[in-house]
Amino acid sequence: MEINNNQLLRFTTAGSVDDGKSTLIGRLLYDSKSIFEDQLEAIENTSLKKGHESVDLALFTDGLRDEREQGITIDVAYRYFTTPKRKFIIADTPGHIQYTRNMVTGASTANAAIILIDARHGVIEQTKRHSFIASLLQIPHLVICINKMDLVDFQEDIYDSIVKQYQDFSSKLLVKDVRFIPISALLGDNVVNRSENMPWYGGAPLLHTLETIHISSDFNSVDARFPVQTVLRPQREGFIDYRGYAGRIASGIFRPGDDVTVMPSGFTSKVKTVEGPKGELEEAYAPMSISMTLEDDIDVGRGDMIVRSNNKPEPVQDLEVMLCWMNNSPAKPRARYTIRHTTNEQTAMIKEVIYKIDIETLGRNMEDKEISMNDICKVRIRTTRPLMIDSYRENRSTGNLILIDESTNETVAAGMIYG
Structure with missing residues (x-):
């Protein structure tokens, strides 16, 4: 399958305290060479000051002073990186029970979720909580990374038992796609490169999995929904009678000539033009920001929704x-x-x-x-x-x-x- 290298994948990470989320993200950034030289130099210096013999990968995401002092991640940290195959936005969320709300924030726009499980502890309450939230938010793809395999001697039977334990639990959840990967974020096994310590694992490393997850079908292209953000009435020559409606398409596709209804008033019309930043468009789709004009001069304001007349909410x-x-x-x-x-x-x-x-x-x-x-x-x-x-x-x-x-x-x- 050909991957569009301009396609953006948003994913969130979640797990219990000290499961290695920040270290995993640091490893992804470090091994995929997505770190600027000055950033790397600053992290190396900080690692030396903290007494670490090698680079502390967790520092790539734990940028707040409170996080460094406590050794935990306390908020949603967003990071961006690009590979030749895809662009990524990462939302790193904290593991404490009292920060469940942060995971909801980080996961609300995600296409995929990485849930970390400590190989020494298996499935715990926080694993269930984060998985339930991912299911509740209808995140289409879950990647279950069983981390710290180096601390259990890379044993296949431990990995298999945790996979079964998770599958028994997750059978109650509505998730389309669940994948399992045994990793060591600290050592880099199966993160960007395939692990030599786990030859028994025949699947792809984490980065390759993220690069090849098919996400185009995750968007609703059937229900055409255009929430109006503002009404455009420019008062200058050539625009005297112009009345456009600007906003971001929530879902579906709009084209000139479409029969539409304005909700909740119920007024009907046809789409006259659809315009983007560079001019008129033959069609526009979610999540594009556009302005739209209608054939009829009807009352439309912020908070109204323009929808296809044959498919109304x-x-x-x-x-x-x-x-x-x-x-x-x-x-x-x-x-x-x-x-x-x-x-x-x-x-x-x-x-x-x-x-x-x-x-x-x-x-x-x-x-x-x-x-x-x-x-x-x-x-x-x-x-x-x-x-x-x-x-x-x-x-x-x-x-x-x-x-x-x-x-x-x-x-x-x-x-x-x-x-």
């Missing part, structure tokens, strides 16, 4: 949503929050907590209705005006939302619409 005010609570303060019963869905912003209220997820068992706790930080729960939400939604399973772009505290303007929860 359902406008609803009562939603069933899977929430990850991200705020230190617990949820307030029937309190008012600002809800943001695509470009639509309005007031909403949590009417009911249906159940909370027990991450250890993946069971539903129907009794505990208190929502605290890092809790994952299913709730009913009522909005003041209709939202144009799709199920998150069908369309990640129009199936997600966030809740914001009206008094502090803090994001308190991220949600996936499943009802």
Whole structure:
């Protein structure tokens, strides 16, 4: 299969504390020669000061002083690198239970997730938590890296037992593609180069796996959704009667001549022009940023959604949503929050907590209705005006939302619409 070297793969890393996430990313950057000389020199000097005999690969991602002092990663660290086959954005997320919200943030736009398992410990609660979140966020590809194989003498039977342990657990999850790779991030085995210490492993190293994962089918090309961000009315010669609608296509394809409906008003028209930064386009698709003009002069504003008339989302005010609570303060019963869905912003209220997820068992706790930080729960939400939604399973772009505290303007929860 031919790989488009301009194609961008976003992936997140997750695992328990000290599973080696930062070291793995450092190894990927180091062995793929994606480090600038001045960066490498600075890390080498820092490593010497810390008393390390060789380069401390974790320092390539742990750039914050608090992280270095504590020896852990405490926030989502984004890194970018390119190989001849593909471009990458990495979101390195922390492993502590109290930072589950950070993984949700890092994984929300990911095409793939790397979940690290310490070969000495096998599948633990954090492995299950991160895998469940990856499943909840509908990340299409999971790469399970069983790390620190050097500390278990590269034994195949230990690797096989952890693979079986994970498969028994993950059979309850909805994940399209799960792959397993035995690695040593510290020594570089099966990260960029194939390991000589594990000849029994017949699969590809991690970097080759990331370079060849097929991601074009991960985008929804069927449901044409264009949330309007702003209305363009330039007041200059040649543009007196111009009225365009600018934004980013959430999903699907738009072409001049398409029959479209503006939601939630229901007004119908045809697409007159589709324009990008370099002029008019014959077609535009997600996630392109464009401006669009319509044949008819109808009332369209920010928060409206232009869709194909033969494929409209359902406008609803009562939603069933899977929430990850991200705020230190617990949820307030029937309190008012600002809800943001695509470009639509309005007031909403949590009417009911249906159940909370027990991450250890993946069971539903129907009794505990208190929502605290890092809790994952299913709730009913009522909005003041209709939202144009799709199920998150069908369309990640129009199936997600966030809740914001009206008094502090803090994001308190991220949600996936499943009802």
